[in-house]
Amino acid sequence: MPSVTIRDVAKEAGVSTATVSYVLNDSRRVGGETRERVRQAALRLGYRANITARNLQASETRLIGYSWRPTPTEQFNPIVDKFLQSIAEAAARHDYRILAFPSMDVHQELSAYEEMMLIGQVDGFILTNTNFDDERVLALVSNHFPFVSFGRANQDWDFLWIDVDGAAGVLEATRHLVSQGHLRIAFLAWPEKSQTGHYRLQGYLNGMEEAGLAVDTEWIQLAGNFYEESYAATQRLLALPLEHRPSAVIASSDLMALGVLNAAWNGGLEVGRDMAVIGFDDAPIARYMRPALTSLAQPVDKIGDQLVSTLIDELNGQPIGERQVLMQPTLVVRASSATPYSDRS
Amino acid sequence: MPSVTIRDVAKEAGVSTATVSYVLNDSRRVGGETRERVRQAALRLGYRANITARNLQASETRLIGYSWRPTPTEQFNPIVDKFLQSIAEAAARHDYRILAFPSMDVHQELSAYEEMMLIGQVDGFILTNTNFDDERVLALVSNHFPFVSFGRANQDWDFLWIDVDGAAGVLEATRHLVSQGHLRIAFLAWPEKSQTGHYRLQGYLNGMEEAGLAVDTEWIQLAGNFYEESYAATQRLLALPLEHRPSAVIASSDLMALGVLNAAWNGGLEVGRDMAVIGFDDAPIARYMRPALTSLAQPVDKIGDQLVSTLIDELNGQPIGERQVLMQPTLVVRASSATPYSDRS
DNA sequence: AGGCATAATTTAAACGTTTAACAATGGTTT
DNA sequence: AAACCATTGTTAAACGTTTAAATTATGCCT
Structure with a gap:
């Protein structure tokens, strides 16, 4: 005082x-x-x-706004805290801080962005969960307000983003399964409108084609990002006649993979021997599942780091090296897919 | 611009x-x-x-600082994102925002607090993981800087805190197990120096005493907050002679409970029938474990809410109703402890 | 008509910095 | 000896608000 x-x-x-x-x-x-x-x-x-006085005089805030959609209780988002940590640390290294504001629905979120932009609460934003026709991207671009995004939007929109190459990741997962001897591989997909889900599915299709394996339409199951739906979808897969029944499942997230694991177990299968399962995200629990889950790890730290430094370059009017960056996930092989599979059909 | x-x-x-x-x-x-x-x-x-100008003139920032220790990759902190969300939403309702800064070690954290205090970056702080002899509490109190804490420190320190009544929670868990017919109940404890761990252990001891059950010294196993240690501790429990071997285990966290689950399963036991297990935190995955895990849920939303409004009252010089608050966790009973147990020893 | 309370508006200071423009000083060059 | 320059320091404006105090306008009462 x-x-x-x-x-x-x-x-x-x-x-x-x-x-x-x-x-x-x-x-x-x-x-x-x-x-x-x-x-x-x-x-x-x-x-x-005093930092407020200094900021006023410099007309900046050295604050970066970051908002995220709260995860429903029945789901979990395994990377939100790690991501926040990584951007906050990266920001601190440049003497910036993160202002965190969650927002319930899309409209509330948009108006929160606009408000903060107008009153000058932050110098820039970091977006996540960016998607097709993202209103936030539109609003920020048209206001010429600095921001970077974790995730892509429409192909022809030019803005700063970094994304994980989901297609490449799932392609690698598919190859891995093929090399283990699997011929019938199923994929648990996210809804159509999800950009991220779309790319992951594409990786699966590419992998199957590359291996010369025909894809049974039943093998692609839509399951939102929900455990229950994923569980039910797996039951449908297991109910297929033997010669159509997949011996491996790739899920679009670890939460979904967990549904697969439990459905398979309850169906009398031993995952790792009778069936292979691969998830996405490499959540902390992946290694503790029964069996330990093979999964695709996102380089969260690297992403956070680069998002922040790109944003800060933009704030300082420095030229940006790559305006769009795709980063490779890495396949972490664990017991759920580690046993070579000899087809018994 | x-x-x-x-x-x-x-x-x-x-x-x-x-x-x-x-x-x-x-x-x-x-x-x-x-x-x-x-x-x-x-x-x-x-x-x-413009908010900076307004803040300068009002000499406030309407920002609340919140820092947390990053979770090691092999662990998980199931409530950090939910907690952040809850304080951020509560703050927004009062027109405050959350400034999030993670900090590696204790000393870095302390100096971060001091720096932010001095340059007037925030109006107050929310602490978490508060513990015995917490340096942050000492520093803030002696500077008369406003803050609230999620978690207690030394008994005789007077500052604003809210905590979950871990003792009451574990007492309830113990009663639940006793009512299911368990006589030999083990407890997986955190290290001595953890205040939170201490209270949880105390709840167990109270419960056993209340039920008139003698506690075998082997039943209390120290296991940090680690999966591996917890797994090993469980193996030690299972290696006990039959008449000493516990039929139920209470773990100080869900991560530890997961270690118990897996160790029991690998030891040929079916949890839910042969053995009961209870965790703490009610992490999102608890319901998806095999079997679904009984756990103690912390009222994170309520805690966040009240922490924020208490802090804001303090900032405005309003009188604080209760300077210290204990909130009750609720036992969520699932399959891992739902089957009545008839002792077969 | 003068006095006076009340309402409406403006002036100017304040919040705590940074920084462009200016002033003083002494030394060097022509 | 005058002009010039480099160095060091000060003055004052600026960043964009809020607000206490001063000023002006308005209407009412005697």
């Missing part, structure tokens, strides 16, 4: 406030003796420049 | 900036006709008051 201002320091050192500012910020030559006197005075009084 | 200021509005409406401020903030009577003119002008220009 009794905070000490630059004026107090100036008085204490017997100089003007300008001199104090110059000394403390090293922004101009100052005589050696004066410099020392100012430093001593500042130290003695425990002076630290 | 070409942001419109209060001066622009004043000019547009042909009045002074003071009048504009009065109208827009409704902080003083203004003539009906003028009021309307100002409103129109503000609307026409799309004016929104």
